[in-house]
Amino acid sequence: MAGPANHTELSAELSSRPGHNTWTSTVVRWLLITVSLVFLGALLAAPLAAVFSVALEKGWEAYFGAFADPDTRAAIRLTLITAAVVVPLNTLFGITAAWCIAKFEFKGKSFLITLIDLPLAVSPVVSGLIYVLLFGLNGWFGAWLQDHDISIVYALPGIILATMFVTFPYVARELIPLMQQLGNDEEEAAITLGAGGWLTFFRVTLPRIRWGLVYGVILCNARAMGEFGAVSVVSGNIRGLTTTMPLHIEILYNEYNFVGAFAVASMLSLLAVVTLIIKTLVERSGYRRR
Amino acid sequence: MSIALDQVTKRYQEQPVVNDVSIEIGEGEFFVLLGPSGSGKSTLLRAIAGLTGIDHGRISLHGRDVTHVRARDRGVGLVFQNYALFRHMTVADNIEFALRVRRMRAADRRARRKELLKLVALEGMDERLPGQLSGGQQQRVAVARALAHKPQVLLLDEPFGALDAKIREELRRTIRSVQRELGIATVLVTHDQEEAFALADTIGVMNHGRLLEVGNPNDLYTQPATRFVATFLGAANLLLARQSADGIRFGATPVNAEGPERVPAGREHEVVAVLRPEEVEIAGAREHLSSNYIAKGAVEEIVFTGALERLRVRLLDEPSAAMLLGPGGANDARLEVTRTQPERRDLPLQTGAQVALGARRLHVLPTPLSSFLACAPTEAAAAALANEPLLAQLSTNMKTRVVLRSIAQGPEVTGSPLPFTGVAAISAGPDAAKTVEWLLRNGANEVLVLPRNAPSPTRVFIHWTHEAARRATLAVSASLLRHVSAEAIYLGIVPEGPPGAGHAAPMRALLDARSEAQSSHGLEMRTELAIGETVSELTRTLSSGAAQMLVLGITDIEHAGTAYRSLLAAQPGWPVLLVYRSGEPQLRAEAAA
Structure with a gap:
């Protein structure tokens, strides 16, 4: 190759190439990054820091003291129970729905997809009100439920139903595009090799979608623990009985118990941060696997 | 019969994609289903495997009616175009999958796996993941996996589609030798006629969901019955010739070919004749032709392709030109010609040269509809x-x-x-x-x-x-x-x-x-x-x-x-x-x- 003879010629040659003059583009790039970082800092990081600083305002003792309160403990327990019921159920539902949508052609398929998206489109308060309307004392099934001494609204079943409704799309939404993209070939290969439905699912399908599934479950869990609006409507805010963590935070705050409120809030935030860290780890290992 | 299809029909939204197809494939026969994309050949293969249900007809494997048998119980080996290997399993686990499903003992599984890897020349690759193998190697693993449970028939769905030419040829040879060694009835689906010739004992050509013709490669190439097969299997010039009681004429010149039906004296039929590019003889003048003269022509285009030289020749005599069926009608009538290197050396040509054209061999289609x-x-x-x-x-x-x-x-x-x-x-x-x-x-x-x-x-x-x-x-x-x-x-x-x-x-x-x-x-x-x-x-x-x-x-x-x-x-x-x-x-x- 007959290259440029000396350094000057070389740099002249380089600067004549398209895309060489990157100085302005570098400035623009850093400017944009800075703007978005400042924006994120002001809107996200600062409030998060504020939560922790207010929670720790009166020292660690007061901070941990807040958790000794039996109502706070009840709220934490309720939140965990709700998540423990809702997340597995929605996972199961999500896998089933995604499987149906990705693998079969049937009438009403697009309707089902729209239906899955519905909870994302409806305001959480409305979601809660639906259940009050259905199962509340003056609701459609209210009288019947009262006759049989079953309480749904203002009790654990109502909270679980409302949370399920709200967190219903997360797993399915995560899996549908993934399954559609992966196609059916490996499953079909397994079937021609003699595998049945369950074996094909556990040995072939599940390993392929596991990272997408974990991601969906994490998002579903985060929302299940943090849901406020829908739960607030159906729970009736009975302190120590039907308050989940987000509801309890509001009660404490309204009572000017700032340390207590922010301590519980910090726990919820911590949960979100941990979730995000797990999510990042999952994404990384998911990419590495591919 | 290893595989017998009887009037198989499959419709998607009322439109038949496989239309009344009947095939019989013998023991150890290598059958190639050839057709353009959308001709229904893959659907037919999936129907044999049981992955697609059929609307009408019967499928039997080794005399057993499997029309209503589930895919997992049909005992066929299927190889996919994009390999469809289980990507999270090692080569060993992939191959042993069918054996594990059948609860075979670990030692037996291992022995079978070694045997299969030897068959496809991949010994020692047991612990690799599919992602660590080349495309050709992955397809070999897929073949070994499909053969693990000793299937009665092997089905291959465009298995070389995603591979480059060299690997393709090598894998083709492997598959052919494996198939011969095992004597297993095999159906391969492809759109590549060269592949069909290289592998097939029998070729079936499909178009628009119908099986048009079945036969050994040589017969199909030299004596196609339909226009589609004539033009899809290799290149072909289609000519309109006229048949009377005296014989067949192309333009004004009689040619030596056999017509499809007898013509009574005094009437004439128009027939379609196939002239393969390699059967066209080119000479400087009519007297130098050793075969039937058909027309004068002018060379329009010469393309060098290695072993062969491809020419496009425009016919100069009006009546003859009108007899050539080109894609754009009579104005676009060009004769495709190929010549070997020795022929090329004997008569070097430049574009624009005027030549005399002869037909060494014309095949008249038994198709009554001409134009x-x-x-x-x-x-x-x-x-x-x-x-x-x-x-x-x-x-x-x-x-x-x-x-x-x-x-x-x-x-x-x-x-x-x-x-x-x-x-x-x-x-x-x-x-x-x-x-x-x-x-x-x-x-x-x-x-x-x-x-x-x-x-x-x-x-x-x-x-x-x-x-x-x-x-x-x-x-x-x-x-x-x-x-x-x-x-x-x-x-x-x-x-x-x-x-x-x-x-x-x-x-x-x-x-x-x-x-x-x-x-x-x-x-x-x-x-x-x-x-x-x-x-x-x-x-x-x-x-x-x-x-x-x-x-x-x-x-x-x-x-x-x-x-x-x-x-x-x-x-x-x-x-x-x-x-x-x-x-x-x-x-x-x-x-x-």
Whole structure:
């Protein structure tokens, strides 16, 4: 190759190439990054820091003291129970729905997809009100439920139903595009090799979608623990009985118990941060696997 | 028989994607299903594997009817185009999958795996993940995996599609040797004719969901029966030649080739001849040709492709050029020629050189439909007729042309300078029957009577008034039905009256017609029986539904003008394709046979 003879010629040659003059583009790039970082800092990081600083305002003792309160403990327990019921159920539902949508052609398929998206489109308060309307004392099934001494609204079943409704799309939404993209070939290969439905699912399908599934479950869990609006409507805010963590935070705050409120809030935030860290780890290992 | 398919049909949204396919594949046979994309070949393969259900027909493997057996219990080995290896499992786990499902002991599994890896030349790759292998190696693993459970048949769905040429050839050889060694009946689906030639004992060519022809590669290449197979399997020049009692002529020059049917003295048929590019001889002058001279030509394009030289030659004599079926009609008529290096050295050519062309070997297709001739009183009316949707569809699908002709209908033409060739098309109407009679008297053999804006038919009824027209009518129908996707129904008509001798003949004709259509023309058709007078029964049947068409075989010109008047004048009407064969020579030929 007959290259440029000396350094000057070389740099002249380089600067004549398209895309060489990157100085302005570098400035623009850093400017944009800075703007978005400042924006994120002001809107996200600062409030998060504020939560922790207010929670720790009166020292660690007061901070941990807040958790000794039996109502706070009840709220934490309720939140965990709700998540423990809702997340597995929605996972199961999500896998089933995604499987149906990705693998079969049937009438009403697009309707089902729209239906899955519905909870994302409806305001959480409305979601809660639906259940009050259905199962509340003056609701459609209210009288019947009262006759049989079953309480749904203002009790654990109502909270679980409302949370399920709200967190219903997360797993399915995560899996549908993934399954559609992966196609059916490996499953079909397994079937021609003699595998049945369950074996094909556990040995072939599940390993392929596991990272997408974990991601969906994490998002579903985060929302299940943090849901406020829908739960607030159906729970009736009975302190120590039907308050989940987000509801309890509001009660404490309204009572000017700032340390207590922010301590519980910090726990919820911590949960979100941990979730995000797990999510990042999952994404990384998911990419590495591919 | 290892694999037997009997009238398999699969529809997607009412549209048949696999249409009445029957195949028999013997023990240890390597069968290649060849067709363009969308021809239904992959669907058929998936139906054999059980991954796609079928709407009609039967599938049996080694004599066992598996039509309603689940895919997992059919015991077939299937190899996919994109390998479909389990990506999270090692090569060993992939191959052992089928054995694990069958709960085979670990030691036996291991032994089988080693055996298979040796077979596909991948020893020592056991612990690799598919992602760590090249495409060719992955496909070898897929073949080994498909063979692990000793399947009765091996199915391969475009297995080399994603590989480059060198690897492809190497893998092709591996698959062929594995197949020979195991003696396993194999079906491979491909769109690549070179691949089909390299692998197949038998090739089946599919198009539009129909299996057009089945045969060994050599027969299919040298003696195709249909235009599609002739042009899809290798390159081919299609020529329109004329057959008379004396033999076959291309333009003005007689050529040495065999015609599909006998032609009575005094009449002429147009036939389609296949001239392979390598069968064209090029010489500097006509005297130097060692084969039949066909035309003079000018070299337009020369492409060097290594072993062969490809040329495109424009025919210079007008009448010959008009006989060449090019994609763009007569103006785009170019002959494709290939020459080997020795031929090229003997006569080096430059573009623009004038040469004499000879045909070493011409194969005449046994297809009766060659080209169309739109006939109308004026040129403009003929052009309008040529634009009729059905005629346009037919000529496009058949890759043939429509010639316009204005006919000034006299009482009789003496020594017509322009013969009626191919299928004459006219518009339906009160005078149509008269025109038909006139055309038949003046040499036309097939007349298509088209009502205005007739849709593409979904049902084609077939009927002939005399047994002498049977063979020709069936051949024309088979030819037509390869180019429209419609159901074929033979309509037998029994005259009214007391049962007796008058009924036996039509009933026998009905049964014979069906078996002959299937055996000689590869045409699957249903049969219906009507009782009454021929023309009124035909009219009644045709008016019973929309988008129907009639193919009518006749042997009698005398009454054509009056007998079919009502049939051809009905409103809104239906397309009718009349097939005329004068009775005698056919009957004599059959009596001799």
